[in-house]
Amino acid sequence: MNNFKRLLASFIAVLSLIAINPIAANAEWKSNTTGWWYTEGSSWATGWRNINGNWYYFYSDGYMAHDCWIGNYYLNSSGAWTTDVPTSTSTNTSATQSTSNTNVTGDTVYVSSKGIYHKTASAHGMKNSTAMSRQEAIDSGYRACEAKHCP
Structure with a gap:
């Protein structure tokens, strides 16, 4: 009986120490040069994560998506x-030739010759793109870029 009391007292002491010294979240x-990721213990975040009140999307390789539509x-x-999508205007430079066929009010996307829309006119090295509202792109049957690290 005496050994049982000692064992119980030791068990309670260990539990008390664990409660007093919480294990830090890691x-x-x-x-790195490729981008940002969010570690979760010995792994990384994937999919949608709410971090400090903001929602982020992480690709299957752990890298964070940015400047794009998911x-x-x-x-x-x-x-x-x-929900505050930046207002963009059409551009026309020697490297990027974009033309606008609509009066866009804040959700401009750029459609490639492959029918995929992007946030920037030069995404993935596009040289010619058509600027339009995101809703117009969706209504026209274009699809969003879903490539890794889509600009």
Whole structure:
């Protein structure tokens, strides 16, 4: 009986120490030349994650998406989901020739010759693109870029 009391007292002491010294969560942002990722213990985040009140999307390789549409959600330059889509205007330079066929009011996308729309006119090295509203692109049957690290 005496051994049982000692064992019980030891068990309670260990539980008390664990409760007093919580194990730190091992989650943090990291980056390299390819991009940003969010560690979760010994792995990385994938899919949608709510981090400090912001929603982010991570590809299957762990890298964060940014400056693009994921489904119906726009991710800004910091990778956070936002409803504040930046207003863009059409561009016309020697490297990028974009033409606008609509009066866009804040959700401009650029459609490639392959029928895929992007956030930027020079995404994936496009040289010719057509600027239009995102809704017009959807209504016309164009699809969003879903490539890894879609600009």
